[in-house]
Amino acid sequence: MNILKMGPGKAGLLATGLAAAVSFAAPANAADEVVMAVPTFLTGAGAPAFGVPARNGAEVIIEAINKGKLPAPYNNSGKGLAGRQIKAVIYDESGGGVKQVAEFRNKVQKQGVDLFVGYISSGTCAAITPVAEELKMLTIFPICGTPRIFEEINKTPKYVFRTMGHATADGVAEALYVKANMPGVKGYTGINQNYAWGQDSWRDFDLAMKQLMPSVPASDKAQWPKIFSGQYGAEISALMLSKEKLVHSSLWGGDLEAFIFQGSARGLFRKKDVLFSVADTSVYRLGKKAPFGSILGARGPYGIFAAGVDTPLNNWFRKVYIDRYSVPPVGGSYQAAQGVLAAKYAYDAAAKANGGKFPNKDQVIAALEGATYQGIAAPVHMNRSNGHQAATKHMIGVLQWDKEAGEPIMTKVTEFGPDCVMPPPGVNGTEWLKGGMKGAKC
């Protein structure tokens, strides 16, 4: 056929031929390795706060696993996952849930990925969950805030795991902390980004407060700046004029940092008690500019809260991380590392149960379901949602500057047990909060 004589009809044929040609490209991976896809924010606003620290944390652990250099309790577990080297495929999580679903399929069907350890945004995790179950792909979410994943989207997961607590735990821990440490508080207001995470964070904190301190009213003028707006002049004025002294905020990343610069210049943090639920992402970076005296959380025992944990694993992790990236690991680094460790634990445990032979997917899943394994700085209990949702302890404290060490530290830290802040197995978080948090073991 002379290609130059082609009419539209044949051009249509050519196009379909093109598609057909691509479809023969089959994934080619070596048999003795495990291909682990690690999606995380490499571009956009999520990159500096979560994405890049998470990638760095994952890289440190993957490298150590491949070389067999993890310290106790993983020191005698050989190299790789059940003896096979990890081939990490790190890629960008930007672009929204729909695009990530498309990319997930590509990675599974085109690149032959064996498991996923990644995703940061609640939106992406929510979108990925049904596809992962449909494609029967072992997927470990190390981060993600939304409780909806196992409460609404899939109540009986088989292939999807999450290795950290969800946003309900943040709200409960914060409210418990306020009740214990600020009994005289007369009201509270908030500033949260106007998108899913901000709305969820405020709702859970608000619900928990209504249960724990029913006489303390919420402001009807909580602030809802657009996400990534970066300009908070009017919001800061409104907060400073409001009569409530306590301000709840789930701002993160660049928005958080801009808010802190603009608020500090106007004395906001002297006048108000601000409670930041994820500000640990920025404390090291802000250095002396951080809002000392503010209440901080890191969504669990991560980042700055883990700075003083003296275990071989944590000491090793901090040292390697700081040597390599010259900044201390933050929440995202710990959480991603914890997600990769779940894979390490599960593959090794499954191999052991399989008489030392490399386990199949179902065996790996069985090993991780309901397990308790050692995270970087605290144990992780996979004991919610049929053993697919983790519960860990939670920590809240007050940020201060340590003059001697020349770095920020947490003071007045309160620890909350996993069964204190996470809803009991099988209970919906919002209903649990509304019903007075029955069964919480504090």
Place this chain on the structure above:
Amino acid sequence: MQELIVILVDGLVFSSYLFMVAVGLTVIFGVMKILNVTHGSFYAFGAYMSATLIGAYYKTDWPEFGGFLAIFAAALIVGVFFGIILERGLLRFLYHRDEHIIVLATFAMFLVLEDVLLLIWGTDPYFAFEPMSLLGSVDIVDLTFDVYSLTLIGLAAIVGLGLWLGLTKTKWGKLLLAVIFDREISQAMGINVTVVFTVTFVIGAIMGALGGAYIAPTISVSPGIGVEVIVLAFAVVVIGGMGSIPGAMIGALLVGISRAAAVHKFPEIELFVIYAIMAIVLAVRPEGLFAPAQARKI
């Protein structure tokens, strides 16, 4: 009363921010009829360059107030460099094409520059708070404001007035007005439209970069800041009338003060204020509030 004054001050600061973000876009559209999406990149590069230069400046022991020069230097460097490269290297080949194609070309350029930004500066944010700390704070009706943000009002006024005077009172400005009114006739009358275009584009680029450079000390200069200002700047320019400098000013004031009022009175609806104003203005007066009259050609 206190709240009213605070709304006014907050509104003015935000309006000035909007004006600084939008003015470069309106200058370029006014003269060249190009809706320049790359404007977002000018803003972002201006902010990064400003943060870098400010950082470098405060490592020296030169007088503290000199740091402000770094802001303007950053805007000039970025504006001139990208203005010339983009106009001479890309846009001039597209002038004869459909206006939508040109918009899309600037959109493509924006995507490219977003990643160039990452390649140059990486993903870690840059801080440049020194100029803001330096100016301290002031109390207005018992509420503390930071002086740096208030200076934004002055800067916006100077830039707005300067551009307006430059356009209406100088010979150069009159040439520009002639080109705006009718490009072909101007060319026939001997105006060098090519030079006018290049100069306009560079001025617009400097303005875009100046917006970012001046805001840099108050924010965390990090990935993604460029994309946020694009929609904002579009909205302001559309409301005010595309290509009109007084229009951009009125549009910025309208949005800025409405938004401040919403934040203080009805924070739940803050997100909609800008789009609602844009939709209403467009529905009632689609050319925008201050659009220059168009000759109808048959």
Place this chain on the structure above:
Amino acid sequence: MRHVDKTVTGLTIAFAVLFLADFFMAEWVRFIGLQSLARGAVALGLLVLWRTGLVSFGHALYFGIGAYAAAMLTLIGYHDAFFLVFAGTLASGVLAFLLGFLLRRYRAIFFALLNMAFSMILYGVIVKTEELGSTDGFSLHPPTFLGYAPQGEAVQTTLFIFTLVFTYIVTVGVHLYLKTTLGGMSMAVRENEIRVEYLGYSAEKVIHVKYVFSGLVAGFGGAIMALAIGQVDPDSMANWNVSGEFVFITILSGIGNVGATYIGALVFELIRTYAFEYAPQIWQFILGGSLLAIIMFLPDGIWSLVDRLRKSEG
């Protein structure tokens, strides 16, 4: 018999080939194909508008409405693909019909931006609606097809055929419409609206009809996308850069041929997929660079390659 329409022949062959290929395609290829058909449908609507000289920078509005309408129906228990896609298409069509009364009065960049303004209002509404998951969006159950409820890979296979059939009908329909007098009027409106009016046609009506049509197909694309992905969220479906991508695909395809929009959409997906895979940190650079290259060197889109080849042959 009248002479054979080459475009219809081409579309029919492509339809038949793709229909058969559905049974052999690798899953990820089918998935890219599905997305290309969905995005191509929106581009088809833009092409029809473009022929009258109008470009919309806000068609994510209709794409989003189509997707959300279909997805919201699944929340109240409707799962039939025929019904969902019909409802999504219709919802967008109705909105386009209503907004059309306002929009048909505007031209050039004002038309483009007014569309964008409306799309951003929809975006704001979705973000503010916590019941719909705000920015997280929500996910859908796999659809059923007139009682047939496929499982696993069969969902995509069936959906592909389903989409293919409707796409084929719509595309051939558009092609035939564009050859009618009213359809042919678009080029005339673009060239000189006032003269069209003097001829006794209402330019506004011509535009309104095309606008409603473009809304319908964009809604169709959105509903298909929602079913294909099994997820809706505002950032991937209603944000301004999504509208930008649709215009990108239209320019990539060129406005010469209705079938070209799907090839353009496919090329777009492939560029993005491979850029994502091989250059995870600079994929935007590659996407933007490709777009620039096409604008500079292939000003009339991919289809002009075919035309050029044919001409050089004589």
